Amino acid sequence: MSFRSIIQDMKGEIGNISRKGFDVKFGYGMRSRSHSHRDAQDISVVLDGLKQSCWANMPPELLRDVLLRIETSEDAWPARKYVVACASVCRSWREIVKEIVKSPEVSGKLTFPISLKQPGPRGSLLQCYIKRNRTKQTYCLFLGLNQASTEDGKFLLAARKCRRPTHTDYIISLNSDDVSRGSSTYIGKLRSNFLGTKFTVYDAHPPVGAAKVTKSRSTRLVNLKQVSPRVPAGNYPIAHISYDLNVLGSRGPRIMQCTMDAIPASAVEPGGAAPTQTQFLHTRIDSSPSIPFFRSKSTRIENSLSVPLSNQKEGILVLRNKSPRWHEQLQCWCLNFNGRVTVASVKNFQLVASPKNGVSAQAQENVILQFGKVGKDVFTMDYQYPISAFEAFAICLSSFDTKIACE
Template identity: 30%
Template sequence: MTTANSPNYPQLTSTTFTSRATGTDSDDEDQADATVAPQTTTIRVTRPVDPIDFVLPRPILSQKELYDLAFRYRDGFDKLYPQYKLYIEHLATGEIHHVLTAKKQRKSQTSYYTITGTVHLVDSNQPGAFLTEEVVLGKVRSNFLGTSFCIYSHGTHPDKQGSGGNKELPIREELGAVLYDPNILGFKGPRKMTILMHTLTRDGKRPEFRPECESDTLLAKYRDGHAKDLLVLHNKSPQWNEETQSFVLNFSGRVTQASVKNFQVVHDNDLDYIVMQFGRVERDYFTLDYKYPICLLQAFAIALTSFDAKLACE
């Protein structure tokens, strides 16, 4: 494999990376696997608030009310089809802007997320008013076991080109893939991830790859041993801490709660340069930091894969 300082891979030279922290989350599902804790002894981990007991405000007056109560899930039906939102925070001013939304799609045999962004357009009919428009940017789809994920731009599946749908859309661009090593019941310790992307050009630009057959995809090339022209990244292996009896990573304060989902992405040629990191800071809030050569959409998509249930990994 070419070294990080090779001119063939300018995006992996030490001048293009700066070490920065990221984190992941911790909840009940995390207990099924080895969690990764921030490397610190001064962080106080807060626990979720205990649920409030349900009390009927009055007697049930109809069969419909009875059926609604009896067959309603406590967390709502959308618990199976979650929605994740990404916000960008200005660290100097604290100003926060909503940028991307990922929705898990129904009627799919595997996990399938659609990533959208919202733009605010000036309303020509009302001066000073804005109209919002939702734009589809990309998609993330897993295999049945949840061990591999493919990341695409918004576009047409090559098998459906020219038949139905939006015929004006080009074939989807392949933006990346994520592989999780099988780890039944978590006996092998923390999760192990492999992130695949196409290498960038010498001037730092991402060439478009729109595979029309399975053999041209990132996953196929990697599994067939043709990874020479691919950018292969891994999550950094956490170290066991005897004092805390847990696996730890140093997130430099960016992550504050232990979780199986906490990870940092590095290249094997230099494990000190953190390309991306993701982790939990509160029950429903996470931090995500990334840098070149990963773009925002790729980083968000990689983070989404950590939330998904993995039948063969834990």
């Protein structure tokens, strides 16, 4: 049976139940209080029936076996969309699908939107590519093994460049048609300084294990509940990126460093673990009504959040770009991208664990993120554990930005 017929059957059943509910509620004239009470009970039964269709009442053992077979048979998009369709049938299906579908760390697959915030697979790079639109100043991330294919692959994330007088923002969204901070699909941003040498990655939701907003004097009691000032969305720093200055103008590759505030350095070692989100988190600060407060206090809160946790806590992961070698015959700096990069560009890089982490020599040689040019406006982006697709995309966006003091 196809998914279309399943949905049609469910709609027909819900329609029958709805008509029965209409007859129960409005099929009689004036009634006594006892009859009204009985009608209310009948209506509650009808509402329960609306929540539980025949598909929701399938035996859990049979349902689990069916969904497990579907999940294991769908390896790539667009076929994998049927796994998501199963999770949309009803609540019981959704809960079982969430149990069956493993995180990208284990399965190496991106299924639900939360997968973009979870660390990538261990031991292998998850291959993606970025398409740039110079006219609209937008960047789209796709999941695909072959960036030269005619199909765009599976869309993952979109970003839009916003120039400011003193900095540049890259707004990141789950929807390519609505890339704005006011959108419900907004998940974070990348902000640069004036010179384009330092960047901060902000998450729209409080990440697991990251710094929480501290209490301030402007915290008040409203209706006996504590309500804090509303912090702007995307004000949770999770990574800091810096590029070394090139004031002498010497020719050579860029030197960059990434401090991952929410990931421990031990995550790159065998058996190490990085924080993994299971759902998009919302705090009381996000849901509480905004309380006006002075700009100076707001600035102090934002500045306190933008301070790297490396100054506060030791043992967090620091990534550096892998040093390229000079090729005498080609007369250029070269890195081994295993065929994933075909065009020489100053934007190309590979990130590995920094020796500052105190990790083993083997872990320092393991490429965690690589980014490179394959066409005029097409770039590959391959990443793996312990960073997520969202973090990898934000780091790659920093390479697109103009760097006054680096080139």
